[in-house]
Amino acid sequence: MIQKKNHGDLRIVLEVWRQNGPGAPGAFEEHEVMANEHMSFLELLDVLNEQLVESGKEPFVFEHDCREGICGSCAMTIDGKPHGPRDRTTACQLHMREYRNGDRVRVEPWRANAFPVVKDLMTDRSAFDRIQQAGGYVSINTGSAPDAHAIPVNKENADMAFDAAACIGCGACVAACPNASAMLFTSAKLSQYTLLPQGQPERDQRALAMVDQMDAEGFGNCTNHYECEAACPKGISVTNIARMNREYARATLRRRN
Amino acid sequence: MNSFIRFLNSSIGRKYVMAVTGLSLTLFLLVHMAGNLTIYAGNEAFNEYADLLESNPLLPLAEAGLLGLFVVHVLFAVLLTGKNKTSRTDRYQANLGMGAKTVASTTMWITGPVLLVFLIIHIWDFRISKELMKEYDLAQMVVDRLRHPVGFMIYSGAIAMVGLHMWHAFQSAFQTLGVAHPRYRALIQNTGRLITVLLVAGFGGIPFYLFFTG
């Protein structure tokens, strides 16, 4: 990793994926952009898009919103690495000081059949929502909750639940997985509720429902490479996958039908 | 029954099958290796051990069980790999990854089939062929086979494949079974590597010993 300390502009050659829709043929387009070391990677794409607009061309489509690493919108594979070369960093928090003058950078969308390309770098990640809809919640109606202090929660479990809950749903785990598996994502949510007393009543049902939905969406299987953990901008641990495996087996043994 | 079939149809259930059969096969390999080591004590010791095994009336049952384990392991490997290959049909143009995957983890689908081919050769070599013979000296067969350059290459190569396969498989099986408390992650990984080294040294020592002392 190169840390450029002196102020200065960098010439970057970008190769960005252009694709008009799911199933449409795609290709890289090459553009030269002047960057500044303080820019974020998305700001570099902003500059590129502004150049394109001004010369009458169509800007590249990419998802982005909060630009502070928490909304999970931005999703792009930079030189084969989801969110780029820096550990625990989303593309919006990746800064150009990681690069050298003259670098050539390839930007591609997440590639997984469960995440079809909508346009350019934008993919359809609604499969994640459907997994959550299958069971990623505690079924409690508003207004019927007991006092917040009614059930003490072991601090270690609460902290582990938080670690799992920190998932931003960006999809980098799927993008990084050689099998395009969504197990890190699914297991993170499942772990959060498995570790908390509030999640216990629906524990078995939740594990079965979320895993079944995950399978139905066409994600691959986990073969324990742990690329997902390495790519996760929030450092979600693969321990969660082990927990999900266990939970799923347990739920299978306990189910009544 | 219904829920069991559902389990076997799920991604996690199939991985469980891989893990359970894989760990059972590991156990078998350890026993197999221990038996092989008798060759260091000379041909007679080796043949005695073989006779002991073959005279056990439960052997056909054990063999059938073993065959079952292999068949299931291979079948589910095919199912899982098939699914994984279709989960990303548009491949990355630049795919360096994040550096977590290893040579062992990414070559499971190569080492697996290679080992299957080896297994067929091996079973033909030492199991089926001797059924066709009236009389045989098993230890001598081993010695002849492994002193021949081709035999030496096949067997030592296959053991390297076992090592590569196991390097990833052991901890992977524990992760799949859900035994992965952060505190034990390193322990499991190291145990797996130790067993792998033991297997490679135990099995692999023999062809080298025979080849270079013959």
Next chain:
Amino acid sequence: MTIADSPNSSPRLDSKVPGGPMDERWSRHKFDLKLVNPSNRRKFDVIVVGTGLAGGSAAATLAEMGYNVKSFCIHDSPRRAHSIAAQGGINAAKNYKGDGDSVHRLFYDTVKGGDYRSRESNVHRLAEVSVDIIDQCVAQGVPFAREYGGLLDNRSFGGAQVSRTFYARGQTGQQLLLGAYGAMNRMIHAGRIDSYTKREMVDLVVVNGVARGIIVRNLVTGEYERHAAHAVLMCTGGYGNAFFLSTNAKNSNVTAAWRAHKRGAFFANPCYTQIHPTCIPRSGDYQSKLTLMSESLRNDGRVWVPEKEGDPRAPQDIPESERDYYLERKYPSFGNLVPRDVASRNAKTVCDQGRGVGPTGEAVYLDFGDAIRRDGKDAIAARYGNLFEMYERITGDNPYEVPMRIFPAVHYTMGGLWVDYNLESTIPGLFVLGEANFSDHGANRLGASALMQGLADGYFVIPATIASHLAGRQLEAVSTNDDAFKEAEAKARERAEKLLACNGNRSVDSLHRELGNTVWNYCGMERTAEGLQEGIAKVRDLRAEFWSNVKVNGDPNHVNQDLEKAGRVADFMEFAEVMFNDALVRDESCGGHFRAEHQTEEGEARRDDENFAHVSAWEFTEEQKLPTEHREQLTFEEVKLTTRSYK
């Protein structure tokens, strides 16, 4: 006497605040409200626009009650709404620490913190339901920070004198939002909510004076869709992006609120904007947004600038005697911990004097040198390690060695669509929740209160008050083929076509950036009558420039982010003028609105309670015309009006 009866209030602004003792008003009001029978609820369709804390919680709760909910968001998933970025925490008057907190104290602090420009009854209700919010979120499995005994941890936040802030590390907003998202998911799964993602509300449909639907543009296919309902809830956030650079997400916008405004919803107090003092400064013209760092940094960091103007030396080369710790100098008792607005304004003052630091001259130092020498590097790392890391990631500077550079940035907007006690706007059937309404924060929002308000509105207020509309009015059937829908859709299409047809020379971003500069310079931290008038002229010129010279490329029938942006910026261009106007008419200083003409000798805000203790709500009249001002007089029955002092 209800507040609506008090003098000076416009008859158009009936706040519907119930009478009686303050702490019984909400219960009584709930009792007096009409109810919708459970078996009748399924006959009512409710549209909820936005899926942040307010929208997500409202959609889930209304669906649980049995209403048919249609939820809309501009993101690809409801989970990405910008509530997710809130860091600090959520206030609740639980008094779990036994340090003397109570509903009344939270109410009192919030009214005072808002510089006496909020509606007392609303704030009291907010304080009352704050405790229920925590119960609800814990039951949902929100992983709040806990103590070793297993109970919830609290901290004191934003200068509050009690520990009432519940938090989930630095990601409280995310965890609360995911809780609401989970509740929504449950209802989507049950078929009670239809979730429409990647839809942007481009108009409100009003039939016979009642809000009965919306027009949305499908951001993937470019199609326009008509959706009808019995009520419309707008939970579409604030308008901070009028400044271009803010801590808001890039897609946050005023469009939904502005279109509703043009259909008859009054816009209240648009000049109330909150500037947060500890943001990472801008580094160049390419900057797309600003990043907030937790205010807690001011507990240990010392703020300073060089004594000399334009001092070129590196901070470590400037001797102690040539540094001006201006906050400590001016406010000896509060020092670096003065409220957000005071800290922000002072930073601007020293930068205007030419003493700002960094490449742009728009920053001040926040120095941890003394704290590190006093407590050791490890102690400081334990407190702020993640913030220091974030700072280094963005700036490339190591704050353990070099002082941080900070500058204020727009963070939250207290103004919004005017609503009554039922959260209903001046258009019957249109309810506005969360940051989108003008609500409960008066002229200044306290830390950890935004999350509280969003969830209060969605989980606890609207589920009760929506019945006033659904059960209280005769709502005839409407069809999306009615003329009102056709007209609204045609108008929306026409606007998009007009934008695409401009084919000028300037990108949308360049025009937005210019607008942002104008708003920041003339209607930012410090405002003057003269500057505001100049600003209005500039905004008008810029609007003309926009419509004659904007360039929008691409296909209107597919994803077209440029077209999306263009539509939003066009609305900001119109909205900004109302904002300037409001700031001009409010001839006093209060909270986030600082008029340089109205300050004490020490440079503090001087309120004019006699003439300005009211809400200004603006009514749209016609294009290019000034809106009409309506006033809702604020009365203070519980809290005494005093002047804030931090000396």
